[in-house]
Amino acid sequence: MEIEEKQAEVIDHFVKQVSAQKGSALGSVFVEATSHPSLFAFSEILAVPTVAELEGTDNSVHLEMLRLFAHGTWSDYKRNSGKFPQLVPDQVLKLKQLTVLTLAETKKVLSYDQLMRELDVTNVRELEDFLINDCMYAGLVRGKLDQLQRYFEVQFAAGRDLRPGQLGSMIQTLSNWLATSDNLLVTIQDKIKWADTMSELDKKHRKELEDRVMEVKKAVSVKTASRPILTSKGSMKSTLNLVE
């Protein structure tokens, strides 16, 4: 979670700036914020009351843009590019990075084709450069690139800002996880008990056999004829080993 630590100061700085200003000046602050190389979290800025006031005014485009950066992807931008102001190259880069994060949300294995489609990149070399330089070195994602099978396996991806409905699904996932681990604990307990009972039974069985052998040995020392004894000894030995 080093990204969070890196971002914390930047977030504080921008929150202060945003709460100090109003109206159209906020627009330029937003542009600055969205082009900042290490800032990927915008929900704190969105939470500042002066920002919420922008809703419905002429400057709401800036608010929309900020929302796009908080929750949306590059394809959202392309589809509704009329609604948003023009983006500078820094912002374009950042939006693409955020797009990768969103894709990593749903699937762990991202195919190159899908990535190329989402990011508007035509060749594999460019895609890999983008992933390596801008996503992995920035600390946003960690994973393995498989060029032969053309997919990117994500092991870790930083979190994006939460949409209001996502909290519920996160809680659901956590409860599932809890339930699974509880069941697993119970299963392990049962297995331990099973192992113990089986070893108990085995020990008892062995002891019984040993006792029988002792009895028989005593009988041999009393009797002189030994013909039936050896076979029963042999059969006892075989039963001993068959029980494992």
Added chain:
Amino acid sequence: MASSSSSGLTFKLHPLVIVNISDHYTRVKSQLNLPPSLTSTSSAATSNNNNNNSNGGENNQQKPPRVYGCVIGVQRGRTVEIFNSFELIYDPSTRSLDRSFLEKKQELYKKVFPHFYVLGWYSTGSDAQESDMHFHKALMDINESPLYVLLNPAINPAQKDLPVTIYESELHVIDGVPQLIFVRSSYTIETVEAERISVDHVAHLKPSGGSAATQLAAQLTGIHSAIKMLNSRIRVVHQYLVGMQKGDIPCESSLLRQVSSLLRRLPAIESEKFQDDLLMEYKDTLLITYLAMFTNCSSTMNELVDKFNTAYDRHSRRGGRTAFI
């Protein structure tokens, strides 16, 4: 009298020291042979060797004995690393420290570990006391600022961390009089590979080890406790999120982001290749076990047949009447 230290030294404690101190304490305590009901006659059965009684043994041995010793190690710059320890003879009633013994031990240790020197001393008990200051001052001629390592031998199942505290001495002005008082310092545990192996071994100790069932049970118990810990931590996060949803706890976005990135790592391994590999290994193990079983059975069968033959051949010597096979 312990506040937090301000000297800026970082302490690293090796587990060998903790094991040594607790071993010393246990030896002394068991050699005293304390009966469950306290009598004063038991105090007579004390001290032939490095025994130390805190109250001279006159009254009842209700209080567990205190043991004293020296800790040695290395100090590099601001880092103090405590490697080893040994016992000392100290009588708190007369406040006499056996100097010759200490010096002899020091010499012996210097021969084996030339870099180590005396860093301080240790004792057992629940809290640092005033009388400890005398010992502390006595050691100050060997090391100008000795450490005091205190081990609390009371077993507290609710306690989660080690009952070991490290005190330093600082000169504080109290009521206009500069006095040395003990101040607590924090420490970290540092292990060498050998120490890690032995601590691991002790942690997994089962009373009657050996047979396959107990080994299986031991391993399963280990997994069980690990999962239990994971479970409790997930529960904490879950409750936190539920509280946030209900509105009891103010929303903190950075934490939420971290939790969401964590949840995205589940399921941890899901690919088809994993399933294939897992099944293959599982079947391999089963096959090998089966094969071993077969070999066992066939060898037993062989023995049985041999015995049978010997038994029956004895009674039909002539004629080559071969039974069985």
